[in-house]
Amino acid sequence: MTNAQVGILIVMIVYLLGMLAIGFVVAKKNENISDFYLGGRKLGPLVTAMSAEASDMSSYLLMGLPGLAYLSGMANVGWTCIGLAAGTYLNWLIVAKRIRRYTARTGSITIPDFFSDRYKDKHRVLMMIAAVVIIVFFIPYTGSGFAACGKLFASLFGADYHVAMIISAAVIISYTLTGGFLAASLTDFIQSIVMTMALIIVLIFGINQAGGMGAVIENAKTLPGYFSMTQTYNQTTGTASPFGFVTIISTLAWGLGYFGMPHILLRFMAIEDDSKLKISRRVASVWVVISMGIAVLIGIVGLGMTKAGVVPLLEGSATETIIVRISSLLSEHGVLAAVFAGIVLSGILAATMSTSDSQLLAASSSVSENIIHEFFHLDLDEKKLMTIARFSLAIIAVIGVGIAWNPNSSVFGIVSFAWAGFGATFGPVVLLALFWRRSNKYGALAGMISGGIMVFVWKYAVRPIGGAWDIYELLPAFIVAILVNVIVSLLTPAPEKEITDIFDEMKARK
Numbered sequence: 155m156t157n158a159q160v161g162i163l164i165v166m167i168v169y170l171l172g173m174l175a176i177g178f179v180v181a182k183k184n185e186n187i188s189d190f191y192l193g194g195r196k197l198g199p200l201v202t203a204m205s206a207e208a209s210d211m212s213s214y215l216l217m218g219l220p221g222l223a224y225l226s227g228m229a230n231v232g233w234t235c236i237g238l239a240a241g242t243y244l245n246w247l248i249v250a251k252r253i254r255r256y257t258a259r260t261g262s263i264t265i266p267d268f269f270s271d272r273y274k275d276k277h278r279v280l281m282m283i284a285a286v287v288i289i290v291f292f293i294p295y296t297g298s299g300f301a302a303c304g305k306l307f308a309s310l311f312g313a314d315y316h317v318a319m320i321i322s323a324a325v326i327i328s329y330t331l332t333g334g335f336l337a338a339s340l341t342d343f344i345q346s347i348v349m350t351m352a353l354i355i356v357l358i359f360g361i362n363q364a365g366g367m368g369a370v371i372e373n374a375k376t377l378p379g380y381f382s383m384t385q386t387y388n389q390t391t392g393t394a395s396p397f398g399f400v401t402i403i404s405t406l407a408w409g410l411g412y413f414g415m416p417h418i419l420l421r422f423m424a425i426e427d428d429s430k431l432k433i434s435r436r437v438a439s440v441w442v443v444i445s446m447g448i449a450v451l452i453g454i455v456g457l458g459m460t461k462a463g464v465v466p467l468l469e470g471s472a473t474e475t476i477i478v479r480i481s482s483l484l485s486e487h488g489v490l491a492a493v494f495a496g497i498v499l500s501g502i503l504a505a506t507m508s509t510s511d512s513q514l515l516a517a518s519s520s521v522s523e524n525i526i527h528e529f530f531h532l533d534l535d536e537k538k539l540m541t542i543a544r545f546s547l548a549i550i551a552v553i554g555v556g557i558a559w560n561p562n563s564s565v566f567g568i569v570s571f572a573w574a575g576f577g578a579t580f581g582p583v584v585l586l587a588l589f590w591r592r593s594n595k596y597g598a599l600a601g602m603i604s605g606g607i608m609v610f611v612w613k614y615a616v617r618p619i620g621g622a623w624d625i626y627e628l629l630p631a632f633i634v635a636i637l638v639n640v641i642v643s644l645l646t647p648a649p650e651k652e653i654t655d656i657f658d659e660m661k662a663r664k
Contacts, residue, residue: 160492162485162492162496163311163496165497165499166496169348169500169504173325173345174325174329176340177329195423195424196336197339198425199427199430199433200434200437202434203437203441204343204437205339206438207242208346209417210442211346214569216477217474219235220449220474220477221475223451224453224456229397232450233397233406235447235450236406236409240406240409241410242438248589249588250428252589252660254422254428254431255660257423264420265284265420265516266520267281267524269281269284269583273653274595280599282525283603284520284580285529292416292514292550294568294572295568296517296551297553298569299326299506299507300554303506303507304322305561306499307322310482310499319558322507323551327547329341341507351497351498353448353452356477357448363462363480365458373457373461378393378394384402405626407626407628410632411581412581413580413584414579414583415580416516417516452480453473456479459480464483466479481495515547518546521546522546526542575606577628578606578608578631578635579606582639583601583635586636586643590643591661594646594648594649596646597638597640600639601639605632606631608627613627
């Protein structure tokens with residue numbers, strides 16, 4: 155191992171130990187199950203904003219977006235970022251305050267809880283189905299995060315993939331297991347800072363190595379369709395390909411996923427004072443736009459570095475390693491540079507960990523709180539509930555490690571499918587539950603099931619047809635789910651007065 159690699163490894167180990175320390179420090183604050191899964195609704199506006207966005211921006215921020223920009227230019231990555239930025243802002247604007255107030259009024263501490271409490275579903279069927287959906291989509295999603303961590307260490311230091319993956323998973327499991335939601339939120343806040351530092355360091359160093367921003371822009375301009383929003387650059391042929399209206403709409407549809415993401419919605423529910431959500435919204439929206447913009451710019455700069463001969467030409471999925479390549483190059487410029495490179499690579503680790511810890515909590519709450527405690531009506535004291543919560547989290551994490559065991563597993567494919575799954579099953583239910591008085595439990599249940607089924611049908615039966623049918627499965631599934639929800643609600647009995655009274659109370663609050 156070279157001196158540069160030793161410097162990088164030391165920084166990354168210090169970072170991981172810091173995350174563990176936070177988990178052990180805040181563990182004493184978990185006095186009951188509400189503290190473990192929702193932090194006792196005590197998050198400040200800054201932690202709420204940054205932990206929400208850190209848990210959202212997984213490794214695709216530091217790997218996926220730069221790689222996509224490097225490979226095909228602005229169209230694909232540009233419309234994706236526009237969709238994600240719009241979805242982020244609208245979620246904070248229209249959902250955050252209403253769901254915080256509603257869940258506080260109903261005493262709900264998880265998203266499945268909220269669905270059953272909102273519609274007074276005494277048999278807890280809505281909660282059970284929602285909990286199963288979370289488990290189905292989040293366990294492999296968590297596994298993909300473990301896999302990303304393992305691949306990072308294996309590629310950097312030549313370490314055994316399985317050993318690296320297990321150690322990374324153990325760190326994430328440990329601080330989440332001990333500190334719960336509060337630990338996950340505080341570590342996510344710190345991880346968002348590390349991710350920001352990583353983006354800035356790589357951008358400045360990359361521009362310098364590429365010969366300046368002017369050289370970067372001039373190189374990109376020579377590539378057909380690279381800066382177009384209606385064409386995409388084809389690296390293989392060196393020509394421009396059309397990026398049509400259907401593809402643009404399909405790409406923008408990523409933004410719809412935010413309305414149904416449990417780990418993001420939980421941050422809204424956990425803020426100490428809903429009047430401070432305006433601050434959180436502004437911080438979150440600005441950070442998302444700036445961070446994604448820098449990530450895209452890094453991809454363009456990386457291409458300029460290839461032109462300058464300092465980074466080899468990357469093709470296909472290898473383009474996602476552009477930040478890793480730049481960091482390795484940075485580490486060769488002395489001890490201080492190696493430290494900076496370690497911060498950058500810790501940023502990639504942070505992006506993955508901040509998502510995995512939130513997913514672990516959401517999945518374990520579905521097992522322990524929603525299924526074991528609520529659905530099967532096991533009357534347990536707080537200490538036993540905490541034990542079951544931690545045990546459930548550990549079991550789910552072990553299953554995630556099993557899923558991540560294959561080093562060739564597709565990370566992006568799992569993330570894309572899970573995003574569509576949550577967006578289509580939960581998004582329409584959340585929106586109608588918060589904003590439509592006539593919505594009832596029958597419509598919510600039918601919408602949730604139809605949305606989930608349509609994700610699978612469109613992904614595996616319709617989309618492969620190609621052409622106009624080649625649309626990201628989230629969009630058609632979301633539309634079907636919201637239509638089914640509305641139609642079934644109108645065809646079945648109106649909600650009881652007790653339910654509409656609470657809805658009117660929430661609507662009256664400004």
